[in-house]
Amino acid sequence: MLKIKGLNRTFPANKKLDQAAVAAVDDLSVELEPGELFTMLGPSGCGKTTTLRCVAGLERPDAGEITLGDRVLFSSERKIDVDANQRGLGMVFQSYAIWPHMDVFRNIAFPLEIMPRKSRPSKKEIRVRVERVLDVVQLGHLAGRRATDLSGGQQQRLALARALVMEPPLLLLDEPLSNLDAKLREGMRFELKRLQRDLGVTAVYVTHDQVEALAMSNRIAVMRHGRIEQLGKPREIYGSPTTRFVADFIGSANFIEGQVVGPAPQGTGFVIRTAFGEVTAGSAQEHTVGDGVLITVRPESMSLDTAAGGDWTGEVAARAFLGDGVDHMVKLGEVTLRVKTSPRISIPDGTPVRVLFEDDACAIVPDGGGGSLASLEPREPVGSPA
Structure with missing residues (x-):
């Protein structure tokens, strides 16, 4: 489905700020299966969002190749770099980026309405597709409501619906739940997983939340310093860490x-x-x-x-x-x-x-020492005195 090969992205040094060059993505290669929810997990600065932006076309890699099915989206060797608006991917950002002056229906319909005339669906087809995706995200009863009058969870589903209405071959999710409170975030994990599974959408999910990654993913790539530290199923990652x-x-x-x-x-x-x-x-x-x-x-x-x-x-x-x-x-x-x-x-x-x-x-x-036979100190628990 999605294949990333030898991806590199380095941000140049900034002498004014006394910052050295940073290798955000360092020779990263991975391949996704159709219908998979693939999570890139890691701390801030590990390269997960930069990788996602390279796939989306919002960031230009220094080297490597990105293919989606039989279509090459980027190749440094073949001098191919498809514009972001020509890649046909769906993306949900950390900030939902909804249009506050439009109601729910128009927010979802707008991406279809501004497509090039030759590929733009008819008004009837737009309505059918919008109503179908509204049912999927369970917002049909709120189609006429202003987007700014929705709750946080409803706005998140609206942003997802706007990406799904384009019927993309690949859905990119950049920490979409990070702005929600803990209780709502927990509920939305299952909602997102249900939608992805029922629709059979292939998705790349970026997060720093370990629980989120374990609960939702088919496979997880734990990233560090622009590289994949370990790749595997959630149970493998948790139960058999390799580093x-x-x-x-x-x-x-x-x-x-x-x-x-x-x-x-x-x-x-x-x-x-x-x-x-x-x-x-x-x-x-x-x-x-x-x-x-x-x-x-x-x-x-x-x-x-x-x-x-x-x-x-x-x-x-x-x-x-x-x-x-x-x-x-x-x-x-x-x-x-x-x-x-x-x-x-x-x-x-x-x-x-x-x-x-x-x-x-x-x-x-494998990276333990021998020496002193002493444990590394664990982090102190955070909670109420028992």
């Missing part, structure tokens, strides 16, 4: 340094010796005895036992109630682990506890 950056950026993670003792006696993985005891951890790479590695364990994959004793024993240093659970910060010597328990469990500070988790909850990330 420390991915493990830390997607959700929350505990990191513990250790040393490879040998292969696991059963199944795949390796036995790892840590300062707190041995564990078995899975890995996508091969390791040899004595290798220093970094293992990661998700806070929700751990539990606490107040019958302390043996390996992985420490005490609760702090706790915070988060609504759907309680975060406990557990001190093991010089190391602090973050453990998320059921909201019904709240263990007072200073209580001796043992940290428990299954072997399949551990994964080895």
